[in-house]
Amino acid sequence: MQNPLPSKLQSLLLSSEVCPDGHVEMKVERSHLLEVLKGLRDDPACSCNLLADICGVDYPDREQRFEAVYHLGNLDSGQRYRVRVGLAEDDAVLPSAYSLWPAADWFEREAWDMMGIQFEGHPNMKRILTHEAFQGHPLRKDYDASQRCLMTEDDLMVPDWAKEDQASADDFETQILNIGPSHPATHGTLRTVVRLDGEVIDRAECEIGYLHRCFEKMSETHGWNQVIPYTDRLNYCSSMINGVGFALTVEKMLGIEAPPRAQAIRVILSEFSRLMDHAVCLGANLVDLGALTNFWYFFQPREEIYGLLESCAGGRLTVSYARVGGLSHDVPPDFEERCRRLLKEIPPFLDDVDKLVTTNRIFRDRTEGVGKMTAEEAIAWGWTGPCLRASGVPYDVRKAAPYMGYENYDFDVPIATTGDTYARYLVRMEEMRQSLRIIEQALDQMPEGPIITGDHHVALPPKARVYSEMESLIWHFKLVFDGIHVPKGSAYGFTEGANGELGYYVVSDGGGQPYRVKVRPPCFAIFQAFPHLIEGHMVPDLIAIMGSLNIIAGELDR
Amino acid sequence: MMKDVPTVNVDRPPSSLLERIYLGPIFSGLGVTLRHFLRNLFGKKDIATIEYPEVKRQYSERLRGRHILTTRDNGKLRCVACYMCETACPAHCIHIVAEENPGEEVAHEKVPRIYEIDLLRCVYCGYCVDACPEEAIIMSRTHEMAFSDRDEAVIGIEELRQKGPIEEADIGYRPYF
Numbered sequence: 001m002q003n004p005l006p007s008k009l010q011s012l013l014l015s016s017e018v019c020p021d022g023h024v025e026m027k028v029e030r031s032h033l034l035e036v037l038k039g040l041r042d043d044p045a046c047s048c049n050l051l052a053d054i055c056g057v058d059y060p061d062r063e064q065r066f067e068a069v070y071h072l073g074n075l076d077s078g079q080r081y082r083v084r085v086g087l088a089e090d091d092a093v094l095p096s097a098y099s100l101w102p103a104a105d106w107f108e109r110e111a112w113d114m115m116g117i118q119f120e121g122h123p124n125m126k127r128i129l130t131h132e133a134f135q136g137h138p139l140r141k142d143y144d145a146s147q148r149c150l151m152t153e154d155d156l157m158v159p160d161w162a163k164e165d166q167a168s169a170d171d172f173e174t175q176i177l178n179i180g181p182s183h184p185a186t187h188g189t190l191r192t193v194v195r196l197d198g199e200v201i202d203r204a205e206c207e208i209g210y211l212h213r214c215f216e217k218m219s220e221t222h223g224w225n226q227v228i229p230y231t232d233r234l235n236y237c238s239s240m241i242n243g244v245g246f247a248l249t250v251e252k253m254l255g256i257e258a259p260p261r262a263q264a265i266r267v268i269l270s271e272f273s274r275l276m277d278h279a280v281c282l283g284a285n286l287v288d289l290g291a292l293t294n295f296w297y298f299f300q301p302r303e304e305i306y307g308l309l310e311s312c313a314g315g316r317l318t319v320s321y322a323r324v325g326g327l328s329h330d331v332p333p334d335f336e337e338r339c340r341r342l343l344k345e346i347p348p349f350l351d352d353v354d355k356l357v358t359t360n361r362i363f364r365d366r367t368e369g370v371g372k373m374t375a376e377e378a379i380a381w382g383w384t385g386p387c388l389r390a391s392g393v394p395y396d397v398r399k400a401a402p403y404m405g406y407e408n409y410d411f412d413v414p415i416a417t418t419g420d421t422y423a424r425y426l427v428r429m430e431e432m433r434q435s436l437r438i439i440e441q442a443l444d445q446m447p448e449g450p451i452i453t454g455d456h457h458v459a460l461p462p463k464a465r466v467y468s469e470m471e472s473l474i475w476h477f478k479l480v481f482d483g484i485h486v487p488k489g490s491a492y493g494f495t496e497g498a499n500g501e502l503g504y505y506v507v508s509d510g511g512g513q514p515y516r517v518k519v520r521p522p523c524f525a526i527f528q529a530f531p532h533l534i535e536g537h538m539v540p541d542l543i544a545i546m547g548s549l550n551i552i553a554g555e556l557d558r
Numbered sequence: 559m560m561k562d563v564p565t566v567n568v569d570r571p572p573s574s575l576l577e578r579i580y581l582g583p584i585f586s587g588l589g590v591t592l593r594h595f596l597r598n599l600f601g602k603k604d605i606a607t608i609e610y611p612e613v614k615r616q617y618s619e620r621l622r623g624r625h626i627l628t629t630r631d632n633g634k635l636r637c638v639a640c641y642m643c644e645t646a647c648p649a650h651c652i653h654i655v656a657e658e659n660p661g662e663e664v665a666h667e668k669v670p671r672i673y674e675i676d677l678l679r680c681v682y683c684g685y686c687v688d689a690c691p692e693e694a695i696i697m698s699r700t701h702e703m704a705f706s707d708r709d710e711a712v713i714g715i716e717e718l719r720q721k722g723p724i725e726e727a728d729i730g731y732r733p734y735f
Contacts (some may be wrong), residue, residue: 226648229683293591298604311618314697314731320683328688329734332618355590360583361573394565412566426568434566463733466691473691480642480689 004079006045011038021252023492024078033085034095040072040081041100046306048072048081049379051097052494052525054107055505055518056115058141059162068117069505070097071520075379075393078400087117096122096168100206103382106528108194114139122208129557132157139215139516145217159205163194174202177539181210185543187287188553192542194529199437204531211557216348219517223483224250227517232318234519237280238273238498240266240309242555243322243429244518248403249493250502253486256455260447262326263404267442268339269312270404271417271435272305275346277498277550278386279426285425286357289366292460294353301346306541308338324484326556339443340528343436350432358429367422371533371545374419382525385500387549390427391419397496403557408445409438458484483512499550521555575709612663617699621730622682624700626673627718628693636694639670642688643686643695651679673718676702678711684731 004024005016012035016026028036038047051072059065065088074080085094096119097104098551108119111129116137126132133153134141162176180191189210195203215234217245219227232239244266251257283298306316306351312331313321321327357363373383378391388395394413398406414430416423452459456475465472489509494503500522507516526549532540568691576582598605609614628636639656657671686695705711 022636160690186611223646226646226685229648229685258712283731295660303606307615309617312620312623313683314620314684315619315624318681320685328684329620332620352590353595356587357584358570359577360582360587361577364573364577394563396563399563412564414568415565416567416569418569426570428567430568464694467693476689476691477642479644485614 002443004042004045006039006204007045009036009039009043019082019491020255021491023082025082027086028096030085031084034097034100034536037070037072037097037100040083041531046074046079048074049403050075051101051103051107052386052501053492053503053505053518054097054111054521055106055516056111056117056508057113057516057518058139061164062139063088066115066117068094068111068204069490071503071505075395075400080401080492085551088394092116093118093120095120098122098355099180101382102380103525103528104244106524107382110524110549113137116140119223127209138214139198139343143217147213157191157193157207159193161203162195162205164299179542183206186546187284188189188531188551188556190527190546190551190556192534192546192552194534194539194542196539201534201537201539201542204534204542206530208527208553209268209557211553213558215558216519218516219514221513222288223512224514225484227514228322228324229318229320232320233501234521234556235277235497235499235523235552236317237552238270238277239317239319240269240273240321241277243320243493243500244404245493245495245497245502246504247322247324248495249491249506250486250491251483251504253489253508254324254458255487256325256453256458258326258404259450260405260451261330261449262451262535264442265312265331265445265451266322266405268434268439268446269309269319269407269440271438272308272339272342273285274498275432275435276305280434281498281547281550282353282425282428285352285364285544285550288547289363291363293359294356295351297349299354301342301349303343304342308335308342311335311338323452323459323531325455326450328452331453336443336446339439343440343443347433348434350429354528355427359424364422366540367425367544367548368420368543369538370421371548372418372420373529373533375415377529380420381529383500384525385497385522385524386427386431387424388500389414390416390423392417397494399500401494406438409441411437411550421544423547464522485512486514487511493518497522497555499526499552501556502555507522519555519558521558523549523556527551527556559612569657594623597723615731617701619699621697621699621701621732622699623730625678625680625718625727626698626720626722626727627694627715628671628696629695630730634666635673635715636692637673638666638694639668639673639706642689642691644724646685646708646715647657648683648685649679651676651681670715673715674701674712675718676712678705678708687731687733697730699728699730 012135014027017024040046050073053134055069057067064187066087068085070083111117113127113129174419177195180186181189189209193205194201209219228243231242234242279298279302283295286294310316313319342373375393378388394415396413411434418427449482461472486508490507492505494501503520505518509515644652644654653670653674654670656668659667659669
């Protein structure tokens with residue numbers, strides 16, 4: 001494939017190449033970083049409108065110890081770019097990309113918190129996932145994960161602007177209100193500090209990290225397949241999608257593909273999971289707005305889907321069903337019948353919810369025009385998924401960069417143009433119906449055959465052969481003790497999670513464990529725009545907006 | 559490329575007069591809840607809630623619950639203390655100490671002296687079952703467990719050992735052929 005970079009940009013780079021997966025990768029000096037990023041954004045040949053992720057990687061043996069990796073994308077062409085910049089340990093400072101994409105806001109804060117890379121010119125360079133008084137940068141290789149850090153400071157982060165009262169225009173004092181972290185309407189440990197002028201929010205800031213579980217650090221000490229149970233706990237409302245996304249990324253690095261039957265099963269269960277995720281999001285959102293009945297109508301099919309997942313994988317919430325190269329087991333004999341029954345049973349519930357709220361004026365009045373996001377703003381903030389589509393951008397990874405055979409299924413991408421809370425509700429409702437369409441086609445086309453690759457360097461041999469053949473037993477032992485050996489290198493794999501683009505940037509040093517795993521959680525990018533989204537709205541609107549964004553603390557904080 | 563994507567626009571027109579005066583949607587909404595109410599009262603009772611704990615949900619035979627250490631016909635553990643499950647465990651909740659099997663046949667010269675699972679650390683992923691080359695560890699469908707302190711959650715060989723014939727145990731996740 002030809003290098004699509006314009007020559008003006010190429011002269012600024014140290015090197016550039018096109019990776020086997022079509023992503024364009026370039027190395028750049030720090031002094032040229034901003035110029036290159038700006039060029040990638042503004043040059044018509046690239047026009048990267050999405051800053052997907054910023055990831056720090058630590059290579060203690062290199063002269064330039066740290067590497068920052070920027071993941072960029074052009075949503076129109078689907079082309080992906082990666083910019084790498086090396087940094088010396090005593091001078092780990094980069095210019096902030098916040099002025100180019102506001103999406104850099106939290107991603108840069110995370111790189112500072114986890115890896116200790118400073119960003120000059122960032123408006124709010126603070127820790128994000130750990131406590132303000134935390135010592136050290138946990139994802140550095142020399143950080144001992146077993147050490148404990150005792151916190152004696154006050155628990156609460158108070159933004160500077162919230163420390164003093166300000167007189168508002170009508171001479172009344174403003175009030176600081178703390179929403180969360182344990183508030184029934186935040187559905188997760190999310191904290192928002194708001195300054196109220198009357199009942200109108202005039203400034204806000206979020207604090208996250210209450211559910212940080214060191215997922216990325218732990219991945220570095222676990223085998224490739226052992227990471228999968230951990231991915232279940234990212235977006236726990238649709239755990240299947242996370243495991244599949246991780247397995248696909250590792251498969252990409254190994255250069256293998258799961259057998260067609262495994263792909264079809266992954267598609268079916270992923271789409272059911274997406275449906276469940278949307279049902280939880282909308283159900284909870286509607287409960288917060290006072291419409292409780294819908295919650296029950298959504299949770300009834302969800303319960304049946306959990307039953308289906310359990311009959312395949314053995315677990316309801318944390319399925320751990322995907323494996324690198326396929327799936328752990330074949331589906332039970334009554335799988336197709338159960339799926340078809342669900343396909344029949346689910347639409348009436350969606351219709352019921354439709355009839356209860358979609359045209360209801362109380363609901364429309366509370367959601368229309370609330371939390372409005374234009375398409376340009378949404379892309380600049382790094383939004384993906386249903387929230388972006390509600391702003392009118394038909395970007396869906398399943399269409400833009402099809403994986404697992406999504407190109408063979410006929411489905412539409414629902415979009416709305418108003419970008420408000422009501423639009424996000426409508427998009428999610430339609431997406432559930434589209435998911436059902438995909439499942440039906442996948443069931444019709446489901447091939448027979450193995451459910452995991454036959455490569456004994458990757459997949460455990462079938463148990464019958466382990467018990468009876470010496471050779472298989474040896475492979476079994478080798479795989480369990482040594483793990484899969486993924487070739488040295490790195491890859492960015494991205495799938496359409498329930499909330500948007502779920503990316504895994506994985507680095508391998510050729511060993512049996514990942515060298516670095518960076519998750520790009522879709523709601524991380526979405527939630528960083530939240531303070532701007534609620535300014536000018538009232539407190540009850542904040543609840544409505546937060547519910548419609550579907551922030552899952554598990555993947556937000558990792 | 560994004561322009562070629564088949565889309566469906568879900569924008570809704572402004573509310574009609576009937577919708578603006580609240581009445582239409584409210585009556586159709588009432589119709590929905592009334593239909594569910596009458597159906598559950600007189601017709602097909604498709605009530606999703608169950609009277610737990612008197613009634614319990616039926617789980618599949620793959621449910622990953624508390625572990626069982628299986629035994630051979632002579633009542634001894636099948637486990638050969640090969641440490642595969644301990645290695646495969648992502649939660650590091652299995653602890654094995656091996657010893658020589660006194661006076662046994664050559665095929666099973668190693669046995670576990672200590673085999674402990676910390677049920678509070680366990681994430682019930684089933685990787686130990688996948689890793690076992692002897693079918694010595696399988697999972698039951700026991701998933702309701704309560705402990706009064708943390709030490710109680712660490713269970714050893716005696717608690718884990720299979721009780722009675724395997725057919726009578728409430729077995730869950732195990733190797734499939």
